[in-house]
Amino acid sequence: MSARRFALRLRAPLAGFELDVTLESSARHLGLFGPSGAGKTTLLELVAGWRTPREGRIELDGELLFDSARGVSLPVRARGLGYVPQEGLLFPHLDVCANLAAGLGRARSRLGDPRALFERVCAVLELGALLERFPATLSGGERQRVALGRALCSGPDALLLDEPLAGLDLALRRRILPYLVRTAEEFVLPMLYVSHDPRELAILCDEVVRLERGRVTAQGPPADVFAAVWRAEALEGAPENVLRGTVSASSADVAQVALTPAIELSVSAAGLAPGARVVLGIAADEILVATARPVGLSARNVLAARVLALDGSRPGVVLRAVLEPDGPSLDVLLTRASTEALGLAPGGALFLVLKSNSVRVLSVLGG
Amino acid sequence: MAGADTMDVLGVTLRVAAGSTALLALPALALGWLLARREFAGKSVLETLVALPLVLPPTAIGYLLLELFARRGPLGSERLGFDPGVLFTARGATLASALVSLPLAVRTARVAFEGVDPRLERMGQSLGLSTRAVFTRITLPLARRGLLAALLLGFSRALGEFGATVIVAGNIPGRTQTLALAIFSDIQLGDTRGALRLVGLCVVFAFASVFVVERLLRRAESRS
Numbered sequence: 127m128s129a130r131r132f133a134l135r136l137r138a139p140l141a142g143f144e145l146d147v148t149l150e151s152s153a154r155h156l157g158l159f160g161p162s163g164a165g166k167t168t169l170l171e172l173v174a175g176w177r178t179p180r181e182g183r184i185e186l187d188g189e190l191l192f193d194s195a196r197g198v199s200l201p202v203r204a205r206g207l208g209y210v211p212q213e214g215l216l217f218p219h220l221d222v223c224a225n226l227a228a229g230l231g232r233a234r235s236r237l238g239d240p241r242a243l244f245e246r247v248c249a250v251l252e253l254g255a256l257l258e259r260f261p262a263t264l265s266g267g268e269r270q271r272v273a274l275g276r277a278l279c280s281g282p283d284a285l286l287l288d289e290p291l292a293g294l295d296l297a298l299r300r301r302i303l304p305y306l307v308r309t310a311e312e313f314v315l316p317m318l319y320v321s322h323d324p325r326e327l328a329i330l331c332d333e334v335v336r337l338e339r340g341r342v343t344a345q346g347p348p349a350d351v352f353a354a355v356w357r358a359e360a361l362e363g364a365p366e367n368v369l370r371g372t373v374s375a376s377s378a379d380v381a382q383v384a385l386t387p388a389i390e391l392s393v394s395a396a397g398l399a400p401g402a403r404v405v406l407g408i409a410a411d412e413i414l415v416a417t418a419r420p421v422g423l424s425a426r427n428v429l430a431a432r433v434l435a436l437d438g439s440r441p442g443v444v445l446r447a448v449l450e451p452d453g454p455s456l457d458v459l460l461t462r463a464s465t466e467a468l469g470l471a472p473g474g475a476l477f478l479v480l481k482s483n484s485v486r487v488l489s490v491l492g493g
Numbered sequence: 494m495a496g497a498d499t500m501d502v503l504g505v506t507l508r509v510a511a512g513s514t515a516l517l518a519l520p521a522l523a524l525g526w527l528l529a530r531r532e533f534a535g536k537s538v539l540e541t542l543v544a545l546p547l548v549l550p551p552t553a554i555g556y557l558l559l560e561l562f563a564r565r566g567p568l569g570s571e572r573l574g575f576d577p578g579v580l581f582t583a584r585g586a587t588l589a590s591a592l593v594s595l596p597l598a599v600r601t602a603r604v605a606f607e608g609v610d611p612r613l614e615r616m617g618q619s620l621g622l623s624t625r626a627v628f629t630r631i632t633l634p635l636a637r638r639g640l641l642a643a644l645l646l647g648f649s650r651a652l653g654e655f656g657a658t659v660i661v662a663g664n665i666p667g668r669t670q671t672l673a674l675a676i677f678s679d680i681q682l683g684d685t686r687g688a689l690r691l692v693g694l695c696v697v698f699a700f701a702s703v704f705v706v707e708r709l710l711r712r713a714e715s716r717s
Contacts, residue, residue: 176619202618203618203619203620203622203623204621205619206621215610217613217616228617231621277620280620
């Protein structure tokens with residue numbers, strides 16, 4: 127069993143109701159989502175020490191930060207957390223270099239010479255060209271990168287990120303997201319990540335928690351929680367499957383993406399370099415199902431799979447299938463009639479059919 | 494002769510105003526910060542006390558100082574065992590000006606500190622900075638313009654101080670006679686040309702300092 131990374135028990139007043147959260151998770155990257163006003167930012171501020179809970183206990187990676195019962199409350203500066211609030215909060219009177227260096231003192235006391243850390247952060251987040259600029263001259267995306275870099279440069283034990291992509295347009299989000307993924311992979315830190323975008327959370331987090339009116343209403347792997355939310359709330363459209371892979375070959379308009387060494391997807395995308403790691407999105411209603419391997423199809427992807435579960439609690443049926451051998455699982459949206467006609471049942475073998483046009487490249491993470 | 498007099502008056506005025514600004518700088522910044530950033534019992538009493546010199550007649554303040562430093566007063570030479578050298582000296586004029594100028598400087602400093610987003614200070618703490626480092630590296634530089642304006646306003650107010658100064662320090666040419674006092678003397682003596690010349694000087698000083706203060710405050714505002 128892996129270590130218990132997040133252990134929170136918190137009560138704090140919120141506008142109109144009370145935040146009352148009990149949460150334990152061993153995920154390294156824990157996502158937090160829910161409607162605005164649910165208390166997500168408050169939760170991060172409580173962990174960061176910017177607010178004090180009325181009562182409760184906060185433990186991160188085995189370190190006790192707060193415990194009202196034992197009168198423990200580490201001061202903000204001693205919590206050792208890299209907090210990136212939604213607005214970034216860069217120091218307006220300091221240039222990017224000085225902003226990044228603001229927390230180097232702590233990094234020095236923890237790591238000795240922090241120069242290597244500084245260089246690494248600049249390299250991963252590509253901040254080298256911005257060092258002499260002032261916050262007022264940065265674009266939204268640049269500001270978020272600097273805010274993230276400043277948090278990393280302080281040598282934190284964990285990251286608290288509050289909607290770092292909120293307020294950015296779609297194109298910018300797609301460009302910043304890879305930096306976040308790289309950060310998560312390069313700096314192996316526990317991360318509490320607030321967002322309302324299921325895709326972001328599916329890409330970045332091992333586990334997600336849904337917060338509503340100050341309470342945890344769901345917790346689990348992103349795909350499970352989002353599928354449950356989709357069912358419970360009768361959301362429009364279909365759940366989206368988020369998969370990761372590596373480009374193994376590419377031609378002018380089609381790339382082959384290996385999900386595992388044995389499972390490849392054909393993706394319609396231009397300009398993907400072999401070796402690049404990508405995040406793919408596949409809507410659950412764009413996947414066809416066959417009980418025998420179909421032939422003579424225009425669709426490029428026919429993937430062997432096995433039924434894990436069927437959920438018919440909504441008008442449609444959500445079928446959860448795992449790709450064979452040892453692949454990731456996918457949700458497929460079917461009608462009740464076709465589920466019955468095909469005689470689908472848990473454990474049964476089937477083939478998933480996908481056009482390469484139905485596979486969207488959500489993010490390119492680099493080589 | 495009149496030219497030399499004017500230079501004397503100008504010298505005393507600037508020395509007194511500069512000394513008064515130096516004297517009130519630390520208390521004004523400390524009080525401004527305290528009122529902007531801390532909640533404590535008796536805060537509104539302190540607020541009122543600090544504002545008091547703004548509404549009390551300056552002559553009343555001068556009289557209080559006179560009683561305080563009188564030979565047998567609580568801070569007089571008999572009580573202290575030495576002469577503090579306040580009454581009828583430039584030191585006294587400086588002290589009186591500082592006291593009268595304090596409320597303006599504190600108010601402006603308080604507004605300057607309040608203009609600094611406290612979340613930026615908390616961010617400093619989250620990055621591991623000590624309370625002192627947060628103050629010197631974040632709060633102080635961000636409030637800089639407003640604080641400068643506070644000191645300049647204090648200086649300007651001291652330039653024109655009359656009531657408290659005349660009572661504590663008298664009106665001694667070459668020693669405690671500042672612009673405001675010299676104008677009064679010239680009018681008393683019927684020297685309208687001398688008075689006008691000094692008034693002209695006052696207008697120039699006042700205009701320059703208020704102009705700079707306004708610019709400082711405007712830029713401080715556009716930044717936050």
